[in-house]
Amino acid sequence: MGHSWGTRIMSMYVIGNNDKTNKLVLYAPGWLRSSPSLTDPGGTLGAYRTVTLADVIKRRSMGLPPGVEHRDLMPEAWFKIWADAAFAADPWGDRQDPKVMRAPTGPQADNRDYFGVGKEQYDPADIRVPTLLILGEWDADTPPYMAQALFPRLINAPYKRLVMIGEGTHIIFTEKNRMQLFREVQLFLDEPRGE
Numbered sequence: 001m002g003h004s005w006g007t008r009i010m011s012m013y014v015i016g017n018n019d020k021t022n023k024l025v026l027y028a029p030g031w032l033r034s035s036p037s038l039t040d041p042g043g044t045l046g047a048y049r050t051v052t053l054a055d056v057i058k059r060r061s062m063g064l065p066p067g068v069e070h071r072d073l074m075p076e077a078w079f080k081i082w083a084d085a086a087f088a089a090d091p092w093g094d095r096q097d098p099k100v101m102r103a104p105t106g107p108q109a110d111n112r113d114y115f116g117v118g119k120e121q122y123d124p125a126d127i128r129v130p131t132l133l134i135l136g137e138w139d140a141d142t143p144p145y146m147a148q149a150l151f152p153r154l155i156n157a158p159y160k161r162l163v164m165i166g167e168g169t170h171i172i173f174t175e176k177n178r179m180q181l182f183r184e185v186q187l188f189l190d191e192p193r194g195e
Contacts, residue, residue, distance in 0.1 A: 136168025
């Protein structure tokens with residue numbers, strides 16, 4: 001199972017190891033991009049970028065329909081617990097004013113070299129295991145058009161499934177509808193593989 005940039009890593013791993021893989025779950029999969037990346041600051045990329053709490057709130061609000069706020073998906077009490085833990089995980093960033101999280105820039109570099117310029121990083125036809133693509137309806141990081149374009153390219157998967165969870169974003173695993181994500185993934189993994 002991979003999430004976001006991790007779907008590229010998992011896809012490439014499976015392509016080299018179809019015989020060792022039972023099933024593949026791609027949660028919020030990226031694919032060829034026709035919209036700007038929300039996480040690429042432009043300019044020269046260092047090893048990481050820094051993200052403030054204000055940046056997190058702004059990004060969590062991207063792609064939401066009018067009248068919906070990030071706190072409608074993740075109550076403030078949950079958000080505070082998550083943010084405190086996330087920022088504390090980086091002792092250096094936790095000491096900055098304002099506090100920051102450091103995020104690696106590998107996803108931005110890959111996007112610049114591949115999906116962001118219309119170049120495939122891997123061939124989905126080389127995936128030969130049952131595959132689930134799952135994402136939130138309001139995912140602005142890897143919008144639904146990406147999964148919808150990737151899905152028909154999985155021509156050699158014994159079976160495949162595309163699930164979109166309503167009222168969810170790129171990080172639905174932290175939001176009110178997270179149990180739908182967990183149930184759909186578990187259902188897919190528990191099913192007999194059958195071919």
